[in-house]
Amino acid sequence: MDRELALEIVRVTEAAALSSAQWLGRGMKNEADDAATTAMRTMFDSVNCKGTVVIGEGELDEAPMLYIGEEVGSGHGPEVDIAVDPLEGTNIVAKGHPNAMAVIAVADKGTLLHAPDMYMEKIAVGPKAAGLIRLDDPIEKTIDIVAKMTNKRVRDVTVIIQERERHDELIERIRNKGARVKLFGDGDVGAAIATALPQTGIDLFIGTGGAPEGVISAAAIKALGGDMQARLVPMNDEEFERCKRMGLEDPRQVLSLDDLVRGDDAIFAATGVSSGELLEGVRFLGGDLVETDSIVMRAKTRTVRYIKAHHRLDHKPHLIIND
Numbered sequence: 001m002d003r004e005l006a007l008e009i010v011r012v013t014e015a016a017a018l019s020s021a022q023w024l025g026r027g028m029k030n031e032a033d034d035a036a037t038t039a040m041r042t043m044f045d046s047v048n049c050k051g052t053v054v055i056g057e058g059e060l061d062e063a064p065m066l067y068i069g070e071e072v073g074s075g076h077g078p079e080v081d082i083a084v085d086p087l088e089g090t091n092i093v094a095k096g097h098p099n100a101m102a103v104i105a106v107a108d109k110g111t112l113l114h115a116p117d118m119y120m121e122k123i124a125v126g127p128k129a130a131g132l133i134r135l136d137d138p139i140e141k142t143i144d145i146v147a148k149m150t151n152k153r154v155r156d157v158t159v160i161i162q163e164r165e166r167h168d169e170l171i172e173r174i175r176n177k178g179a180r181v182k183l184f185g186d187g188d189v190g191a192a193i194a195t196a197l198p199q200t201g202i203d204l205f206i207g208t209g210g211a212p213e214g215v216i217s218a219a220a221i222k223a224l225g226g227d228m229q230a231r232l233v234p235m236n237d238e239e240f241e242r243c244k245r246m247g248l249e250d251p252r253q254v255l256s257l258d259d260l261v262r263g264d265d266a267i268f269a270a271t272g273v274s275s276g277e278l279l280e281g282v283r284f285l286g287g288d289l290v291e292t293d294s295i296v297m298r299a300k301t302r303t304v305r306y307i308k309a310h311h312r313l314d315h316k317p318h319l320i321i322n323d
Contacts, residue, residue, distance in 0.1 A: 001078050001080060001106070001107075001108060001265055001267065001300075002048070002077060002078055003298070003301075004048070005047070005048070005049060005077070005078065005080075005106065005267060006267045006269065006296050006297075006298050006305075007296065008046075008047045008048065008049075009047065009104050009106060009267060009269040009296065010269045010271070010294050010296045010307055011043060011046075011047075012040055012043045012044055012047060012104060012269070013040070013101075013102040013103065013104055013269045013270055013271040013294060014102075014271045014292050014294060014309060014311070015039040015040060015042070015043040015316075015319065016036040016037070016039050016040040016043075016086045016087065016102035016271070017036070017101070017102040017271035017272065017273045017282055017292055017294075018039065018282060018290060018292065018311060018313070018316070018319055019035040019036055019038065019039035019319050020032045020033070020035045020036035020039075020086070020087045020093060020100075020102065020273050021093075021273050021274075021281065021282035021284075021290075022035065023035060023093055023094070024093050024096055024100075024273065024274055024281070024282075025093075025094075025095070025096030026094070027094050027095070028094060029090040029091055029093065029094035030090075032087055032090055032093040032094060033086065033087045033090045036086035036087035036102055036273075037057060037063075037065060037066055037086040037087070038065070039086075039319055040066065040084060040086045040102065040104075041065040041066050041072070044072040044073060045072075045073075045074065046074065047072070047073045047074060047077075048073065048074050048076050048077035049072075049073035049074070049076075049077040049078055049079075049080050049106075050071070050073055050075055050076070050077060050078065050079045050080070051071065051072040051073040051079075051080050051081070051082040051106070052069065052070070052071055052072075052079075052080075052081060052082060052109070053066055053067065053068055053069065053070045053071075053072060053082045053083075053084065054068065054081045054082065054083060054112050054114050055068070055082075055083035055084065055085075055105075055112070055114070055115060055212040055215055055216065056068050056070065056082075056083075056084050057084075057086070058117065066084055066086065068114075078108070078109075079108075079109040080106050080107060080108060080109055081106070081107050081108070081109055081110065081111060081112040082104065082105075082106055083104070083105040083106075083112055083212065083215055083216050083219070084103070084104050084105075084216075085102070085103045085104075085189065085212070085213065085216060086102055087100065087101075087102060087273065088100065088101045088102070088103050088187050088189050088190070088213070088270075089101065089186045089187040089273070089274075090186075091185075091186050092185070092186050092187055092273075092274060093273055093274065096274070097185065097186075097274065098274050098275055098276040098277075098281075099184065099186075099187045099190050099191075099274065099275075099276030099277060099278075100187060100272070100273035100274040100276070100281070101187070101189065101190055101270045101271065101272055101273055101276070101278070101279060102270065102271050102273060103189055103216055103268070103269070103270040104216075104267075104268070104269050104270075105215065105216045105218075105219035105220070105261075105266060105267065105268050106219075106266065106267040106268075106269075107219060107261055107262075107263065107265065107266040107267070108263050108265060110262075111261060111262040111263040111266070112215055112219070112260075112261060112262075112266075113215050113218075113255070113259060113260045113261070114246045114247060115211035115212050115214060115215045115232070115246075115260075116211060116232070116239065116242050116243060116246055117210070117211065117212055118210075118211050118232060118233065118234060118235065118239050118242075118243075119208050119209070119210070119211065119232070119233040119235065120208065120209065120210065120211035120214045120230050120231065120232050120233060121135060121207075121208050121230060121231045121233060122135075122188075122192065122205065122206070122207060122208070122209060122214050122217075122228065122229075122230045123135050123142070123204070123205065123206045123228065123229050123230075124192040124193075124195050124196070124204075124205040124206075124217065124221055124226060124227070124228040125146060125195050125196075125203070125204055125205075125226055125227050125228075126150075126195045126196040126197075126198070126203070126224070126225075126226045127196065127224065127225040127226055127227075128149040128150050129145060129146050129149040129150065129203075129204075129227065130225060130226055130227035131227060132145050132149065132227075133145065133146075133227055133229060134229065134254075135229040135230070135231060135254050136254065139170060139173050139174060139177070139206065140173065140177050142204065142206075143157055143159070143174070143177050143179050143204065146203050146204050147179075150203055152203070154177060154178045154179055155178050155179065155180070156180070157179040157180065157203045157204065158179070158180045158181075158182055158201055158202050158203050158204070159174050159179050159180065159181055159182070159203065159204045159205075159206060160181075160182045160183075160184060160191045160194060160195070160202045160204070160205050161174070161181060161182075161183060161184075161205070161206055161207045162183070162184055162185070162186075162188055162191070162207045162208075162209055163183040163184065163185055164207075164208075166208060167207050167208070170206065170207070171183075179204075182202065187276075188205075188207070188209040188210070188213050188217070189213050189216050189217050189220075189270075190270075190276055190277055190278050191205055191277070192205045192213075192214075192217035192220075192221065192228070193217055193220045193221065193224070193268075193278060194277045194278060195221075195226060196220070196221050196224035196225065196226035197224065197278065200277050200278070202277070208233060211230075211232055214228075214230050214260065215260050215261070216268070218230075218257055218260035218261045219261050219266040219267070219268045219299070220268035220270075220297060221257065222257055222261050222266055222299045223266060223267070223268055223297035223298055223299040223302065223304070224297060224302070224304065225302060227257055228256075228257045228260065229254055229255065229256060229257070230254075230255045230260060231252060231253065231254050231255060232248070232251050232252065232255075234251055234252075261299075264299060264300055265298070265299050265300040266298070266299040266300075267296070267297070267298050267299075268295075268296070268297050269294065269295070269296040269297075270294065270295050270296075271292050271293070271294040272292070272293045272294070278295060279293045279294065279295060280293035281293070285310075288312050288313040288314040288315075289310060289311070289312060289313075290310070290311045290312075290313055291308065291309070291310055291311075292307075292308070292309050292311065293306070293307075293308055294306070294307040294308075294309070295307070
């Protein structure tokens, strides 16, 4: 992939974040999601690539844009797979909570897992424990491994996990082991990535969440040198067959990081909508001046860039401004 693509993709996540941030705390999640999706799709027209959405807003009959199979980009440049979540955390934005982001993963054509919209078991760690985790290991063993590789006492290991009833037993076991638990509500892309960024203080991510978010997270974790394993959780025969139609002969197999993102190159970009673990949210500075905080990384070079940008909304006619 062209290295310039990384910076072009940031412009796309910025547009989505700017548009959806106007709905922060207004209790209107659908409006926020629509604003992010429309802005992201519009901005994609200026990106020099021949992109195909492999993870998006749904099937053609479910989503008017950024649907699975849609072609995006200028039509010139590299052929790539695109995975998007225009607003990772629609409920977060509606309630004014932290950690909402606009996110995109890009990889060479045919290298992103075409994950169906269903549940996925996931585990992720940073570079120090890469290659040593196993999804099926007892959580107690995994915590010991992470503690050893990060040179921490077990009581200082922080495990991030989504606050859901399905995780109650796992949370209890983590606490009984003596590790620290950090709970989050929505937005597990940021939670998984946090394990590979030392400034977050997060050592281990585990739990069951969305499969599309798992693939997007995997692109970032690959770029950061971390590790991840996952397994799809089809809930019925229809979901099981859908996995097989999307190329997984054994839908319940354990998927490695290289199964989720094949090849040695991937780009991940995100722009904060509300402030959280990874990024600051969109800040309205007065008048038409707005500041965004973004991160972009590339697996091939392991380069990570943090980008703060000032925008003048009156000079962005492609954005739908909520008056």
